[in-house]
Amino acid sequence: MTTEHPVYIRRFNRFQRVMHIIVMTSFLGLALTGIPLKYSDKTWAHYLVSFIGGFESAGYIHRVLALVTFGYFLAHLVYLFIFFRYKSQVSFLAFLTGPDSMVPRLQDLKDMYRNVKWFLGCGPKPEFDRWTYWEKFDYWAVFWGVAMIGISGLFLWFPTFFASFLPGWTLNIATIVHSDEAFLAIGFIFVFHYIHTHLRGEKFPFDEVIFTGRLSEEEFLKERPAEHARAIKGERIETLMTGPPKHWFRVISVIIGFIALATGITIISLMIGSLF
């Protein structure tokens, strides 16, 4: 009977899904308009910057997208506050340390140890909860990255303002930090985030859950058994259940997802090609 109407589990709400689209597009835009500077001696960087319309246009787009970034960063903090204040029924400490939190726990280290053992064929696959340790790393990488790149970026955007109360060499530090943090973010997202969520065997070529917000119950049970057990135990599983995503919505998700994947992989290929 479930074959006709497979049961799906809701994983991301609408706010989170929209947020990911904004983060994704602004990040790709920032990478495309910023990376030519890092590789200014390469021919492809010259083509890229001319395609964008010169360094002035690239700089303009980069700054607009920086504002978008500050916007979503702020929106996320507001969301966390509202979620805790009005939706969550647990204490602040439980909110931070519970299984639904992004804050790392001891369990994450255990999971990682077991996972590596599983990689090597020395044990069973660990039973993950709502967030795996690599997902938490992805989250905090963005959190850290936005803060570091954002602050250093503001220094470079308004050098005379910051120099009015800070020594001029802080601009040198901002240059190094902005450049290296951006390199780290681009390298991490376009290689490891892509592999973690889309390109590894179980997910290849593309995991649409962040766009549709839902995954099949079968996949839910396999990927996140601990969360599943918690839902059953707390008798919450009914509230998570939903129908399959609409066909047109999946098609759009796949198109957007593949464009993003292709863009990221192109950028990283150019960067790796520049090593030789």
Next chain:
Amino acid sequence: MKKNSLLYYVVLFFAFHFSAIAWSASIPNDDCMACHGEKGLEGKRPDGKTISLFFDHDSFNKSIHANLQCVSCHDIKELPHEGPLKKASCSGCHVKSHKENQRSAHSAKAGANQICSGCHEYHTVQKASSLTDSVCGTCHKTPYSEYKAGVHAAKKGGQKDTATCFDCHGRGHGMLKNRDPRSPVHASNLPRTCSGCHENPEIVKKYNIPVGNAYSQYMDSIHGKTIVASGHPVAANCSNCHGAHGIKRASDKTSRVYPANIPATCGACHKDVAKAFETSIHGRELKRGNKKAPDCTGCHPAHHVQEVKTTSWKLEAIRECGNCHSKLLETYRHTYHGKITNLGFTRVAKCIDCHGSHDILPKSDPHSRISKGHLLETCRSCHPGANKNFSQFIVHADYKDRKSSPTLYYVWIFMTVLLIGVFGFFTVHTILWLPRSWIERIREWRRGKRS
């Protein structure tokens, strides 16, 4: 055309011989020698001067005209004749040369009748191909003495390729003034004339001429383009820099293109620039004999001088500075300024925007744009709101050097450790993960197939 000219020569040939025979029949040379063979024979010119009328028949016999009769040139119908005679005319036979000569610079100066002998002598006339530079030197004394001191006159080991007067000015009777646009040494033609040898790969190789493609470079330079565009000698051509006759090697201390002399050579036109350069650190070092100091050509490639307003030159100028100041170029490329210019845009600060160009001075000089007193002013030319702190920005920061900027060094170390740490960890993690995840995927696929 060819047929016509052939016919012309055939007719001329016969006309010449028949007329020679006709004259020879009238008065043989021996009749003339009966009087002019006497060594003591003298006569008076119209101006009253007494001259010898003796004719040296032996040297005449060695000349190219040995077969001609006296009366072939001298207008004498019967003997004895009255004196003084009309001037002998060459044009009776050398029609074409005469016509060419009439249009030449020589003709305008000397008058048609006297000029042949100026180069060819009178009775001892030799084959034209045997004429040498020294013939020109009889009148053009200064250019000739300059030429003799120059590189083209040095014919070591019997070199035959080095340029003679004729190679540049043209061989023949239609010699033109250098101001005449048709002259091979006119400003608009000179580069092509020089390139006849200097673009010839064989000659370039044989004599180890350092700049092999000077012509094409020059024609592409602001000097060459200006001359081509205007048709007037308003910009420097080969001779303005190298000299016309006294051309010397760049290694020769008296050469106009010897490094220490180049500012004066360029300064002949670019006066203000030369003046500013003289007091700059580059100019002072060059004068002191520092071999590493640049002359004008150190930044503006000698034959390929570009218009300074163009984007390509502005970007090229940065690399020119970097040719010597390589470390400074490297650190400049780490800054936003350096990266934007590297991408091909010129709106941001380039070397000259902070350091100046011809009047460049070291930081220690109080007049320098980057001296303590002037640095902020220099920053403000682009960043009007800048204050004293702003000018503390380390433009040429080498963050890999712990001693010069320890803070930057440790920030860089931190970032490097972070990068290596994150990428290193996840590379190992991924390498272990991927095979396992694909094994799982394939197993599942097989299971699905079986059921």
